[in-house]
Amino acid sequence: xxxxxxxxxxxxxxxxxxxxxxxxxxxxxxxxxxxxxxxxxxxxxxxxxxxxxxxxxxxxxxxxxxxxxxxxxxxxxxxxxxxxxxxxxxxxxxxxxxxxxxxxxxxxxxxxxxxxxxxxxxxxxxxxxxxxxxxxxxxxxxxxxxxxxxxxxxxxxxxxxxxxxxxxxxxxxxxxxxxxx
Amino acid sequence: xxxxxxxxxxxxxxxxxxxxxxxxxxxxxxxxxxxxxxxxxxxxxxxxxxxxxxxxxxxxxxxxxxxxxxxxxxxxxxxxxxxxxxxxxxxxxxxxxxxxxxxxxxxxxxxxxxxxxxxxxxxxxxxxxxxxxxxxxxxxxxxxxxxxxxxxxxxxxxxxxxxxxxxxxxxxxxxxxxxxxxxxxxxx
Numbered sequence: 001x002x003x004x005x006x007x008x009x010x011x012x013x014x015x016x017x018x019x020x021x022x023x024x025x026x027x028x029x030x031x032x033x034x035x036x037x038x039x040x041x042x043x044x045x046x047x048x049x050x051x052x053x054x055x056x057x058x059x060x061x062x063x064x065x066x067x068x069x070x071x072x073x074x075x076x077x078x079x080x081x082x083x084x085x086x087x088x089x090x091x092x093x094x095x096x097x098x099x100x101x102x103x104x105x106x107x108x109x110x111x112x113x114x115x116x117x118x119x120x121x122x123x124x125x126x127x128x129x130x131x132x133x134x135x136x137x138x139x140x141x142x143x144x145x146x147x148x149x150x151x152x153x154x155x156x157x158x159x160x161x162x163x164x165x166x167x168x169x170x171x172x173x174x175x176x177x178x179x180x181x
Numbered sequence: 182x183x184x185x186x187x188x189x190x191x192x193x194x195x196x197x198x199x200x201x202x203x204x205x206x207x208x209x210x211x212x213x214x215x216x217x218x219x220x221x222x223x224x225x226x227x228x229x230x231x232x233x234x235x236x237x238x239x240x241x242x243x244x245x246x247x248x249x250x251x252x253x254x255x256x257x258x259x260x261x262x263x264x265x266x267x268x269x270x271x272x273x274x275x276x277x278x279x280x281x282x283x284x285x286x287x288x289x290x291x292x293x294x295x296x297x298x299x300x301x302x303x304x305x306x307x308x309x310x311x312x313x314x315x316x317x318x319x320x321x322x323x324x325x326x327x328x329x330x331x332x333x334x335x336x337x338x339x340x341x342x343x344x345x346x347x348x349x350x351x352x353x354x355x356x357x358x359x360x361x362x363x364x365x366x367x368x369x
Binding site: 099100101104116117118119120121122123124132136139140163 | 220223224225226227228229230231232233234236237240241243
């Protein structure tokens with residue numbers, strides 16, 4: 001009896017983590033990551049890679065609700081169903097630095113995978129691109145944010161009701177399309 | 182006989198699909214302007230490109246309606262908002278000024294109408310509109326060049342109301358667009 005309880009205590013949290021998507025990233029994210037790294041032409045070491053499912057986001061929104069001054073942050077988090085994040089460090093520092101042309105070349109790969117950019121910027125050493133799905137049914141339900149600064153590559157996938165996320169950003173922060181100008 | 186019927190059906194379907202795909206192609210719209218090749222400017226210190234298609238604009242329209250119904254009306258009529266913005270430095274200054282002049286020359290020789298032109302020592306800005314046979318504005322182009330800042334090339338495709346387009350520029354902080362209402366109509 002004690003042994004059964006121990007097994008349940010051990011397995012339950014692991015199952016919970018898996019069911020809430022709080023371990024690892026899925027295949028689609030990995031495929032997008034591979035395409036990006038392939039286009040960048042450099043080798044990267046994974047510093048951090050994880051996914052956050054609805055359960056953990058919900059819990060996080062409680063904490064944000066208690067700590068954040070602005071109500072919209074908590075409201076925005078309620079609209080997000082899952083987030084996948086990857087942070088990677090460049091290994092080969094001798095390779096040429098990426099520039100805006102890299103983003104354009106990357107766009108070809110992303111288009112073939114069913115993504116289109118809405119914003120892409122190059123500001124000195126920092127490259128950023130935001131992609132949404134080409135599928136009319138999925139528009140503003142899934143978004144990729146790709147950021148490359150110096151030797152660090154960050155890829156974020158956000159799923160949820162992104163219309164509201166953008167709406168809050170517009171309302172509260174006056175989302176600047178020309179924020180990189 | 183049956184074979185011929187199937188062939189005709191297949192041909193008609195193919196033609197319908199072709200027409201449908203062309204109608205979705207915003208680059209075929211009369212209000213769309215091809216600014217040309219920006220490849221040589223990609224190495225500028227700061228580059229920003231924005232492209233919001235009809236699907237995104239419609240989605241934004243549906244969420245903007247609560248706070249400002251006018252914004253919804255503006256966004257719903259639009260098919261494309263795109264902007265190319267470049268930070269000006271000594272390496273690209275001449276190229277960007279040339280690009281502004283090229284666009285001006287291109288549009289002036291077509292059915293586009295320049296409604297605003299401002300020139301000063303440090304700044305050049307032009308606004309062009311395209312109208313359809315019903316005198317409705319279906320395209321808008323803004324080019325601007327700030328000597329110590331940025332050069333911007335903005336194209337908006339769709340049904341545009343000049344009186345309210347400035348609101349859109351202000352809402353999304355699109356360069357030059359929020360200034361349209363503040364500049365007098367006609368060339369200066």
